Amino acid sequence: MKHFTRRSFSSLATKGILGSALLGNLPMANAFTLSDKNKKLGIALVGLGSYSTYQLAPSLQETEHCYLAGIVTGTKEKESIWKEKYNIPKQSIYNYDNFDAIVKNDTIDIVYVALPNSMHADFCIRAAKAGKHVICEKPMAVSVAECDAIINACNENNVKLSVGYRMQSDPYTKEVKKFVKEKTFGDVLFVSSDAGYISKGNPDQWRLNKKLSGGGALMNMGVYAIQTSIYGTGQNPISVSAQEFSTRPDYFKDTDETITAQFKFENGAVAHMMTSHNANGNRLKVHCSDGWFQLDPAHSYGPISGITSNGNILEFPHKRQQALQMDDFSKHILTGSKNIAPGEMGKRDMIIVEAIYKSISEGGKEQKLSLGNLGVVS
């Protein structure tokens, strides 16, 4: 439930979407009719790199419950380009220095932080302090401690938080979660996940700079394989072991190139994953007691492709995952519907990332995990 602060109250009042919710303990869901275009939430994108440019901004042209309301960029020349292209009001354009003034901007409800990983915590916390709901791009941060700081800041400021796990909103993922939950193919026994691509030609990119990225393939693509391992089994792992492979140290000077990891689960399932900046991989295969299902590709921008052991081809209408994701989060804010990619999920994955790095540093030693149901959204 959203708690009303002075700021959120006036923000909602401005949009004319205050209703009976204020009259008692009714959930916010009762206050809104989602079909009302006026109730679209305003999103400000922080960081106008390729992800914002080619994924988030185009997706925001397709969203039903939110729209591109502002930008935050460190590159002066991008301001006018975006202003013109997306008709963004001058007063909703910020740079990294004056960003905190966003607190006064009632047209911005959500701040989407799409900066290099090491900058996530700073801007998510500043956004929360400005009373804005937060979407933090994956990986959530560069350490568990930073994840905690983001979660705490959002809690303290009564704003909602989600992680940019677009796959959680994809219908193929939802189908996988349904198969697992309903035991459509029986008990999950073994999950195999790959997530990688071949990086070349640009050794100076931020993703290969540990100070900015916090890590290489694991922090970037590995998080997808961790996610698929978990929604492929429906549980958090109880232990992990991992190995690192380095074959192009001249290019990957600072960050991990290829990592394999193995997971144990309480329900007896076993998973192994591969992530790489030096090899392609885009697959989830789940072997169950009575059959199997597979996504390949499993986590690209789509359309995803799926098949099951009974010969069924999975087919769902394709929509930009980021549009679905931002709409899901907006609905969560507006109606109190489930937050399907909460901060706890991002923190959990970062706990696993840190355990993987620790296992590697200890020669592949198994690391016990005590995650309980942290971040598991059924």
Next chain:
Amino acid sequence: MKHFTRRSFSSLATKGILGSALLGNLPMANAFTLSDKNKKLGIALVGLGSYSTYQLAPSLQETEHCYLAGIVTGTKEKESIWKEKYNIPKQSIYNYDNFDAIVKNDTIDIVYVALPNSMHADFCIRAAKAGKHVICEKPMAVSVAECDAIINACNENNVKLSVGYRMQSDPYTKEVKKFVKEKTFGDVLFVSSDAGYISKGNPDQWRLNKKLSGGGALMNMGVYAIQTSIYGTGQNPISVSAQEFSTRPDYFKDTDETITAQFKFENGAVAHMMTSHNANGNRLKVHCSDGWFQLDPAHSYGPISGITSNGNILEFPHKRQQALQMDDFSKHILTGSKNIAPGEMGKRDMIIVEAIYKSISEGGKEQKLSLGNLGVVS
């Protein structure tokens, strides 16, 4: 090249297949015309379990260069059944005690040992001492030392030796080896292999009895994943690490249930594999610098199914792999053609198996391997 002993000489003379090879240093290939039905080599199957019953004997009805000439069984009642079904002469039926008398049987050229793993070495060595060529079912033995003993016995007795790696004769495997060798999709970067099935209902089978099997999933199905990892990269691994998972210790009392392993290769490729008696898996996926190819299923009795990143479906006429395998070995004996599954290949895989078990016993520690090109057949 086959060296002529008194026994092999008289055996060939009996069949009327001696030719110019004896006149000088000409390879045996010159001595034979393979289309001549009379030159079929006689095979004796040792151990009439399900593999001999449902795979080897039916396959020997389809072979061109060998035929089912004898049986060796420890089960009296099987003698008459097989004698009648396959028209086997009484004098070519042996039990485990009188097996060594096979030395006098000129109708038997090859002995195929399809017994539980722990009995391979004994019977392969006895077959070699009887002057018979040897096919040893996979895994070759329960230790590297036993593999060496088999190889030595075959060398000392001038007989040929191959391991029952039927997949080496399958056209899909040959296509994979061609892709790798010709770099059809560029350099191999990452290989993922799974080989497993769900064992249930019979905890007392020999495969789950370590004294007879030498190990569980790894010794049985794992060898396929080791093989695909190697022909998927075209090289032997230079190191391996591994993990074991036990979720049904009540059923798998004595042998490994699920094992994952990771390989490094000299050429920079990385591979990971899974083998299990508690989960299905039957796949080889090879990611290269310019594309990928996949077999799924990759090592069942067929037909195998393959696809490549350019959308090509691999399609080869299906023939029983065991028939192809026994014909390949017979041609090797008859013509000096390449032995595509030599004893050294079986030994190499057992070195890897032992390294995997060692890694597991050392908490997943990487084990260096110094295999050179041992057992690599291009």
